[in-house]
Amino acid sequence: MYQAGYLKHFTEQVFLALGCSEADAQLAARVLISADLRGVDSHGIARLAGYVRLYDHGRLNPNPDIRVVYETPSTAVVDGDRGLGLVVAPKAMQIAIEKAKVAGSGWISVRNSNHFGIAGYHAMMALEHDMIGWTMTNAAPLVTPTFSLDKMLGTNPIAVAVPAGEETPFVADFASTAVAYGKFEILQRKGLPAPLGWAQDADGNPTTDSNAVKSGGGLLPLGSDREHGSHKGYGLGAIVDIFSGVLSGANFGPWVPPFATAGFMSAGEGVGLGTGHFVGAMRVDGFRPADEFKKDMDKWIRAFQNARPVDGRKVLVPGDPEREIEAERRVNGIALLEPVVLSLDELAKRFSIPFEINL
Amino acid sequence: MYQAGYLKHFTEQVFLALGCSEADAQLAARVLISADLRGVDSHGIARLAGYVRLYDHGRLNPNPDIRVVYETPSTAVVDGDRGLGLVVAPKAMQIAIEKAKVAGSGWISVRNSNHFGIAGYHAMMALEHDMIGWTMTNAAPLVTPTFSLDKMLGTNPIAVAVPAGEETPFVADFASTAVAYGKFEILQRKGLPAPLGWAQDADGNPTTDSNAVKSGGGLLPLGSDREHGSHKGYGLGAIVDIFSGVLSGANFGPWVPPFATAGFMSAGEGVGLGTGHFVGAMRVDGFRPADEFKKDMDKWIRAFQNARPVDGRKVLVPGDPEREIEAERRVNGIALLEPVVLSLDELAKRFSIPFEINL
Numbered sequence: 001m002y003q004a005g006y007l008k009h010f011t012e013q014v015f016l017a018l019g020c021s022e023a024d025a026q027l028a029a030r031v032l033i034s035a036d037l038r039g040v041d042s043h044g045i046a047r048l049a050g051y052v053r054l055y056d057h058g059r060l061n062p063n064p065d066i067r068v069v070y071e072t073p074s075t076a077v078v079d080g081d082r083g084l085g086l087v088v089a090p091k092a093m094q095i096a097i098e099k100a101k102v103a104g105s106g107w108i109s110v111r112n113s114n115h116f117g118i119a120g121y122h123a124m125m126a127l128e129h130d131m132i133g134w135t136m137t138n139a140a141p142l143v144t145p146t147f148s149l150d151k152m153l154g155t156n157p158i159a160v161a162v163p164a165g166e167e168t169p170f171v172a173d174f175a176s177t178a179v180a181y182g183k184f185e186i187l188q189r190k191g192l193p194a195p196l197g198w199a200q201d202a203d204g205n206p207t208t209d210s211n212a213v214k215s216g217g218g219l220l221p222l223g224s225d226r227e228h229g230s231h232k233g234y235g236l237g238a239i240v241d242i243f244s245g246v247l248s249g250a251n252f253g254p255w256v257p258p259f260a261t262a263g264f265m266s267a268g269e270g271v272g273l274g275t276g277h278f279v280g281a282m283r284v285d286g287f288r289p290a291d292e293f294k295k296d297m298d299k300w301i302r303a304f305q306n307a308r309p310v311d312g313r314k315v316l317v318p319g320d321p322e323r324e325i326e327a328e329r330r331v332n333g334i335a336l337l338e339p340v341v342l343s344l345d346e347l348a349k350r351f352s353i354p355f356e357i358n359l
Numbered sequence: 360m361y362q363a364g365y366l367k368h369f370t371e372q373v374f375l376a377l378g379c380s381e382a383d384a385q386l387a388a389r390v391l392i393s394a395d396l397r398g399v400d401s402h403g404i405a406r407l408a409g410y411v412r413l414y415d416h417g418r419l420n421p422n423p424d425i426r427v428v429y430e431t432p433s434t435a436v437v438d439g440d441r442g443l444g445l446v447v448a449p450k451a452m453q454i455a456i457e458k459a460k461v462a463g464s465g466w467i468s469v470r471n472s473n474h475f476g477i478a479g480y481h482a483m484m485a486l487e488h489d490m491i492g493w494t495m496t497n498a499a500p501l502v503t504p505t506f507s508l509d510k511m512l513g514t515n516p517i518a519v520a521v522p523a524g525e526e527t528p529f530v531a532d533f534a535s536t537a538v539a540y541g542k543f544e545i546l547q548r549k550g551l552p553a554p555l556g557w558a559q560d561a562d563g564n565p566t567t568d569s570n571a572v573k574s575g576g577g578l579l580p581l582g583s584d585r586e587h588g589s590h591k592g593y594g595l596g597a598i599v600d601i602f603s604g605v606l607s608g609a610n611f612g613p614w615v616p617p618f619a620t621a622g623f624m625s626a627g628e629g630v631g632l633g634t635g636h637f638v639g640a641m642r643v644d645g646f647r648p649a650d651e652f653k654k655d656m657d658k659w660i661r662a663f664q665n666a667r668p669v670d671g672r673k674v675l676v677p678g679d680p681e682r683e684i685e686a687e688r689r690v691n692g693i694a695l696l697e698p699v700v701l702s703l704d705e706l707a708k709r710f711s712i713p714f715e716i717n718l
């Protein structure tokens with residue numbers, strides 16, 4: 001077990017070693033470790049070595065000039081200058097919040113960035129300002145649209161955070177696919193099959209092969225097949241791609257560069273700059289008094305939490321499970337898998353940063 | 360077969376008979392018949408008798424004072440004054456477009472409305488202004504969130520319309536459920552079972568009973584079950600409900616009043632005013648020059664249309680199928696089912712409007 005503070009400090013040291021500023025290294029570490037705290041292990045410190053590989057391949061600028069390229073009172077495009085997505089996205093969100101203070105809402109499409117950690121972190125930045133936060137990002141193509149053999153979209157997540165009054169906030173944060181790719185990696189390691197409806201094989205047939213995506217198949221959009229609405233999941237992933245990639249001038253669709261998978265590092269011929277995000281903030285009191293809104297959100301949350309559950313289950317409000325995991329992990333610490341610990345140990349040796357192996 | 364113009368004229372006459380102004384009757388008829396033209400038969404003239412029932416039950420104001428209740432440069436709440444959703448929503452969208460012209464984007468949450476026809480119509484209003492259009496609406500509870508026995512959400516659709524250059528626009532328009540309720544009604548009429556994954560029974564078990572929703576069960580969110588991501592479809596429906604209902608001060612969640620189902624007309628105890636919508640418009644050139652954006656959208660659309668298809672299929676871009684149906688129906692006319700024709704004949708007799716029975 002590792003304490004969050006320990007992992008955060010280690011992460012900071014690694015980003016400092018790459019040449020990031022103190023402030024950027026702290027921010028990036030906070031965003032990355034928030035994933036481990038919230039139970040989204042695939043997007044946390046397990047990816048730290050990947051960011052270093054991005055740097056090694058010349059695709060990461062540790063001292064980016066993150067700037068507004070174009071703007072109106074409520075919109076802008078931000079160029080991330082190949083900086084860490086973990087830094088670019090919260091800075092873009094801060095710009096959205098500042099615009100919302102003046103114009104009621106702020107919407108920023110971001111180009112020339114890369115993986116930004118968990119979408120929920122950035123959306124939740126809006127909460128302390130009594131704003132609703134939105135985040136989306138495109139990602140390297142793993143997903144086959146309905147009836148397609150080609151992988152055309154990433155897992156393209158959406159996060160929306162909504163403040164409440166006495167209740168804890170509503171925080172939805174989900175990929176536009178049936179499952180995250182990380183679930184396949186777990187099954188691959190254990191040599192187990194996947195449920196039907198998660199992936200298709202190279203011929204477009206439903207498959208239980210947990211290696212399908214690596215052997216010419218693809219992840220299925222939310223809805224799994226046409227009969228169960230996969231065209232809706234595809235539509236959702238497409239919206240995320242257009243808002244993040246096409247609107248900003250980043251890469252989009254099949255051209256989005258890979259994150260940092262070994263042997264698949266070069267971004268190939270692009271149609272834009274880096275990876276794209278889309279972030280937004282809306283002032284609640286741009287619509288109605290914030291205290292009235294928050295009272296109604298409390299009513300909404302209680303109604304859903306008190307819905308009659310299926311036997312042995314509980315009706316959850318989006319954000320509840322992550323908050324429960326965070327509360328537990330802040331006390332008991334974070335367990336890391338052996339390959340993750342070994343990847344951190346390698347980084348520790350390379351950058352001469354103290355690190356304790358703790359399995 | 361009926362020509363669209365014939366059905367539109369008939370619809371106008373009915374709304375005029377209820378006391379709507381000439382302009383409102385024309386607008387409402389155009390929105391309603393656009394659903395029949397685009398192949399969304401469940402949301403077109405089949406619902407005309409339902410709007411009349413809303414009127415009969417005192418829930419429809421034919422001469423509403425549709426007004427902005429509160430606003431900032433890029434946001435507002437509009438009160439629909441119990442007017443036809445078919446009129447309230449396009450008027451709210453017009454306000455969003457005007458705000459976007461000045462502030463870059465415009466976002467309107469609407470209360471005190473009712474069924475607004477197809478979401479896509481309103482989103483597509485943005486296209487001619489080189490804007491991206493958004494529409495959402497909440498609806499009466501038919502959907503059981505993941506692990507819930509209670510129906511807490513409507514089918515809560517989302518539509519997003521994006522302009523392109525030489526290609527036709529991208530128009531996604533989909534419910535946040537595995538299927539629309541209309542698909543069950545078709546199966547009920549034919550006495551056929553439904554595929555697993557569309558509905559659950561009164562105990563929360565998967566069912567093929569196409570009458571399940573009427574016998575204590577519920578529609579399933581997009582994703583169908585927890586293993587295939589139903590919590591994501593639930594999250595999406597929840598976002599639509601919060602933006603449409605809670606943000607505007609309309610009813611939300613289990614309190615959204617029914618559209619106009621016989622025997623289920625009274626809205627019961629509410630927590631807000633009528634049904635809620637959320638509409639938005641973003642100027643493309645609030646982000647980057649419109650011609651650059653549209654060239655990239657053409658590239659996006661062609662890449663997806665040219666993706667290698669599963670044997671015997673075709674990869675579609677959202678909006679393609681509806682556009683093909685519209686082109687065909689504008690030439691060959693619209694076929695209506697017998698119960699729909701009979702419901703129109705009843706309206707014709709009641710309001711002394713000529714109507715030709717044409718099966």
